[in-house]
Structure formats: C-alpha cells, structure tokens
Amino acid sequence: MDLLKFIQTVVLALIQGVTELFPISSLGHTVIVPNLVGWGDLAGGTACGGKSCFLPVVVALHLGTSIALLIYFWRDWLQVVKTLGNTVVTRKITRGTEEWVSWLIIVGTIPTGLLGIVLKNKLEALFSEPQIVAAFLFLNGSVLFIGEALRRRSEASLKNLSAPEREAHFRSLKTLSLKEAVLVGLAQSLALIPGFSRSGTTIVAGLGVRLTHEDAARFSFLLGTPIILAAAAVEVPALFHQNQFPFWMIIFGMVLSGIAAYLSTAFLTKYFEKGRLDPFAYYCWIVGLVSLALFAFVLHV
Known part of the structure; x- marks a missing residue:
C-alpha cells in the first residue's frame, strides 16, 4: 500500500466531509x-487520461458527502418523491405545505445546475491557482460577515426580545415563494468558484429573504445534495481511467467523508x-490571509 496516497485520501476525505457543510468552502480547502x-502534484498530475486526477477524486469524496445528506434528510427526500407523484396526479401545489418545500428544493437547484454545465471547463482551471482560491476564501468570510451584519440590522427593532423570540419573528421555509427559492439557489452558484462556500452563500441568501437561521441552514x-450528486455523475467515471489512487482507497475515502459529513450536519x-455565521467569517479571513502570505513569501506556489 502507498502510505502517502492513503494519508492523502484520509486528509482530503476529512476535509471534504467537514468543510462541505460548514460554511468555509470545501473546494477551497481541498x-x-x-x-x-507540498501535495501540489495532486492537482497537477497527468494520470487521468492526460488530465489531473484531483477533480474526479474530490468529486468522489463529494459523493460520500451527498449520500450522508440523503441519509440524514431521508424524510425530506422521500417527501420530494411523493410530491412529484402527487403533483402529476392532482396537478396542483398547495403553498405552505411540505409538498411546497419539495418544489422549492427542485426549483432552487436549477440555477447552479445550468451554470455548472456552462462554466465547468473555465472553473476547473482555478484548481491550479491556490493563491486565487485563498483570496476567494477571504472574500467568502466577508460574505458571511456582511450577511450576519444585515440580519442583526433587521433584528434591531426586536432588541427587547430574547434570542429565541427574535428568531421566531422571522419566516419559516414553507413561506418562501418559488422566485425566492430561485434567488437562494442562484446564490449557491457562487460556490462553483473554489473558495466560496456552497452552504455559506445559500445560508446568507436564506437570511436575506428573512428565513430563520435554522431553516436557512436546512x-x-x-439544495446542495442534488448538485453534488450531479457533479459526481459527470466526474466519477474519470476515476476508472486513473492509476494514482487504488479504487478501494477512493471507496474508503467516500465512506470516511460521508461519516464526517453526517456528524457535521x-x-x-x-x-x-x-x-x-460570525465565527466562520473570522476563520475564513484568518486562513485566507495566512495562506496568501505563505504562498507569496514562503512557498512561492
């Protein structure tokens, strides 16, 4: 067994499983x-049919994460399947119900799915530019900080209430319109850029349409689950044309990533x-700035 490859798999799996759900950018960290x-050859190798193995391996780890999310939210996804069937039969959707939430999820995934297809090749080039990704991670922290600051401003008139009472003042997921679901889904597309967090941008957008923190996170x-699955469907076949990582090692990484993701969720x-969101903003600022300094003055990547 190649010990270094095994260590790389474990590290990348844990990073992916934890940071995919925390609003600190999994792609940025990977x-x-x-x-x-000193593992820069992961992104610059040529073992996958003339291309790097990095992206398909990372996407395979994403697949483990998405399976964990399907398991954690299995009731929601069962409801989505039921909703599609009921809508075909009854030809109507009632707002404010769990069926309505299912359609919000379906509609909200469309913007990122379309943009991911259109911009796929251009965005892949960023995987070999860690300095740029570190800068985007810093900007991700700013997005989180501004989003939370705007929420606090909207809470200013409720300052005499307790924290739970203030949260209850905001909207539940069932009250969103389809247009608002598209807007939140569009925010998710920013995470196609490594360094920006999928969960972070969508939580901020959810807060922007006055969802509670809990419903914005949910x-x-x-929203992230079908996008991750779709990405895996596109990239995972490339794993069969690479020889850097044994297939059993990738499967192990997927399982480890899934466990980490389930616990993180x-x-x-x-x-x-x-x-x-503030603690995550501070984290992104610190890691982004420190990484930029190291790349510029120490590592010369």
Whole structure:
C-alpha cells in the first residue's frame, strides 16, 4: 500500500466531509491544504487520461458527502418523491405545505445546475491557482460577515426580545415563494468558484429573504445534495481511467467523508438553532490571509 496516497485520501476525505457543510468552502480547502503541505502534484498530475486526477477524486469524496445528506434528510427526500407523484396526479401545489418545500428544493437547484454545465471547463482551471482560491476564501468570510451584519440590522427593532423570540419573528421555509427559492439557489452558484462556500452563500441568501437561521441552514443542505450528486455523475467515471489512487482507497475515502459529513450536519443543524455565521467569517479571513502570505513569501506556489 502507498502510505502517502492513503494519508492523502484520509486528509482530503476529512476535509471534504467537514468543510462541505460548514460554511468555509470545501473546494477551497481541498485546493489550499494540499499546496500548503507540498501535495501540489495532486492537482497537477497527468494520470487521468492526460488530465489531473484531483477533480474526479474530490468529486468522489463529494459523493460520500451527498449520500450522508440523503441519509440524514431521508424524510425530506422521500417527501420530494411523493410530491412529484402527487403533483402529476392532482396537478396542483398547495403553498405552505411540505409538498411546497419539495418544489422549492427542485426549483432552487436549477440555477447552479445550468451554470455548472456552462462554466465547468473555465472553473476547473482555478484548481491550479491556490493563491486565487485563498483570496476567494477571504472574500467568502466577508460574505458571511456582511450577511450576519444585515440580519442583526433587521433584528434591531426586536432588541427587547430574547434570542429565541427574535428568531421566531422571522419566516419559516414553507413561506418562501418559488422566485425566492430561485434567488437562494442562484446564490449557491457562487460556490462553483473554489473558495466560496456552497452552504455559506445559500445560508446568507436564506437570511436575506428573512428565513430563520435554522431553516436557512436546512434549505442550504437540501439544495446542495442534488448538485453534488450531479457533479459526481459527470466526474466519477474519470476515476476508472486513473492509476494514482487504488479504487478501494477512493471507496474508503467516500465512506470516511460521508461519516464526517453526517456528524457535521447533525452538529450544524443544532448549532444554527441559536448560532451565528460570525465565527466562520473570522476563520475564513484568518486562513485566507495566512495562506496568501505563505504562498507569496514562503512557498512561492
């Protein structure tokens, strides 16, 4: 067994499983960390039919994450399937129901899916530019900070209420319109750029349409699942044309990534009942700036 490849698989799987759900950019970390520790050849190799194996391996780990999300939110996805069937039969949708939420999820995934197809080749080039990705990670922190600051401004008139009472003042997911779901889904497309967080941008957009923190996080996690699955369907076949990573090692990484993602989802679902985005913003600022400094003055990537 190649010990280095195994260590790389474990590290990338844990990074992917944790950072996909935390609003700190999984793609950003999977580009920055290998370059910080001297694994830059992962993104620059030529073992996958003349292309790097990095993207298909990372997407395979994303597949583990998406399976974990399907398991965690299995009731929601069962409802989506039921909704499609019921809509075909009854030809009507009732707003404010769980069936309505299912259509919000379906509609919200469309913008990122279309943009991902159109911009795929151009965005892949960023995987070999860790300095740019570190800058985007810093900007991601700014998005989180501004989004939370705007929420606090909207809470100013409720300052005499307790934190739970303030949260209850905002909207539930069932009240969103299809147009608002598209807008939140469009925010998710920013995460096609490594360094921007899928969950972070969609949570901020959810807060922007006055969802509670808890429902903004839930909607974010649900919107991400079909996008990750679709990306895997496109990229995973390339794994069969590479010889850098044994297939069993990739499967192991998918399972490890899925376990980490499941635990992260459970933690964050509880955290956003009361928690804020600020700590994640500070983290992105620090990691982005430190990485930029190291790449510029120490590592010369």
